[in-house]
Amino acid sequence: xxxxxxxxxEMSVQEAExxxxxxxxxxxxxxxxxxxxxxxxxxxxxxxxxxxAYKQQNATENRFxxxxxxxxxxxxxxxxxxxxxxxxxxxxxxRGSYGGATNKLIFxxxxxxxxxP
Amino acid sequence: DTAxxxxxxxxxxxxxNDKSIKCEQNLGHDTMYxxxxxxxxxxxxxxxxxNKELIINETVPNRxxxxxxxxxxxxxxxxxxxxxxxxxxxCASSQQIAKNIQYFGAGTRLSVL
Numbered sequence: 001x002x003x004x005x006x007x008x009x010e011m012s013v014q015e016a017e018x019x020x021x022x023x024x025x026x027x028x029x030x031x032x033x034x035x036x037x038x039x040x041x042x043x044x045x046x047x048x049x050x051x052x053a054y055k056q057q058n059a060t061e062n063r064f065x066x067x068x069x070x071x072x073x074x075x076x077x078x079x080x081x082x083x084x085x086x087x088x089x090x091x092x093x094x095r096g097s098y099g100g101a102t103n104k105l106i107f108x109x110x111x112x113x114x115x116x117p
Numbered sequence: 118d119t120a121x122x123x124x125x126x127x128x129x130x131x132x133x134n135d136k137s138i139k140c141e142q143n144l145g146h147d148t149m150y151x152x153x154x155x156x157x158x159x160x161x162x163x164x165x166x167x168n169k170e171l172i173i174n175e176t177v178p179n180r181x182x183x184x185x186x187x188x189x190x191x192x193x194x195x196x197x198x199x200x201x202x203x204x205x206x207x208c209a210s211s212q213q214i215a216k217n218i219q220y221f222g223a224g225t226r227l228s229v230l
Contacts, residue, residue: 033217039158045207045221089158095217101173103148103211104162105219 002027004094006108013082014116020067021077021111023092031097034068034075035105040088048090051075053097079113087115120144123208123222130198131230138193138225140208146220148172148213149191151183154205154224163206166191167213195227203229 003026013019025034036048051059051068058066063080079086089110096102121142130136142149150173151163165173166185180196195202208222 035218037221043205043224043226045209045224047218047220050218091160095219097217100167101165103165103167103213103217104150104173104175105152105160105209106162107160110158 002029002032002094002096002106004092004106004108006092006111008111009109010112010114012114012116013079013086015082015084017082018078018080019082019113021079021090021092021113023075023077023108025073025075025092025094027073027094027096029096029098033095033097034066035093035095036064036066036075036077037091037093037107038086038088039091039110040085045091049077082115084115084117087113089113121208121210121220121222123206123225125225126223127226127228129228129230132198132200134198135194135196136198136227137195138206138208138227140191140193140222142189142208142210142220144210144212144220146210146212147188148211149185149188150209150211150219151191151193152207152209152221154207156204160207164191164193198227198229200229203227 034051092108093105148167150165164183169185205224209219211219
C-alpha cells in the first residue's frame with residue numbers, strides 16, 4: 001500500500017524568505033501523481049501544485065516549486081518570497097494513475113506553516 | 118459560482134441521530150469523493166463514485182451510506198451517529214482521465230454531542 005510521510009509537523013518562516021516543506025512517499029507503482037494542497041484557517045482545500053511522476057522536470061507555479069526526486073521518493077515544496085497569506089496547513093498527497101480504485105488521494109499528516117511578519 | 122458545494126457547512130447533533138450531508142458539483146466531472154478529516158487534521162478517503170457507480174469503499178462502518186442520484190451529486194447519510202463521527206467531511210470531484218486534479222468543497226464540520 002502507498003504511504004505519504006511529512007516529517008515536519010510545524011515550520012516557521014519570515015515574510016519574504018524561502019521555506020522548504022518535506023514529503024516522502026512509498027509506492028511500487030511507476031506512474032503516479034503527487035500534489036501539494038494548502039488548507040488555510042478557512043478550511044478550504046486549495047491545490048498548490050501538481051507533479052506527474054513520468055515528467056522529470058520539476059513543476060513550478062509562481063512562487064511555489066517542487067523538488068521531485070523519483071528514485072529517492074521525495075517531493076518537497078519550496079515557497080519563495082513567503083507572504084502572510086501563505087500561512088496554512090500544507091498536505092502532500094499521492095494518487096495512482098490507473099483510474100478506478102487508484103483514484104483516491106493518500107495524504108500525509110500535514111505541516112503547519114507559520115509566516116512571521 | 119461555487120464549483121463543489123456542500124451543505125450544511127456546520128452540523129451539530131446528538132448521538133444516535135441520523136443526518137445527511139449533500140454535495141453538488143457543477144464542473145461536469147464524472148467522479149466524486151468523500152473524505153474525512155479527523156481532529157488531528159488527518160485526511161482519509163471514505164468513498165468514491167464514478168458515473169453513479171461505487172468504486173472505492175474504504176472500510177467505513179455501514180452506518181455511512183453514500184448515495185449518488187446522478188454524477189453531479191454525491192450525498193452522505195450517516196445513521197446512529199456516534200461521538201467518534203465528529204470530524205470535517207469533504208466532498209471532492211474530478212474527471213477520471215483529464216488532469217486528475219480533485220477539487221474540494223468547503224467541508225462540513227460535524228459535531229456529535
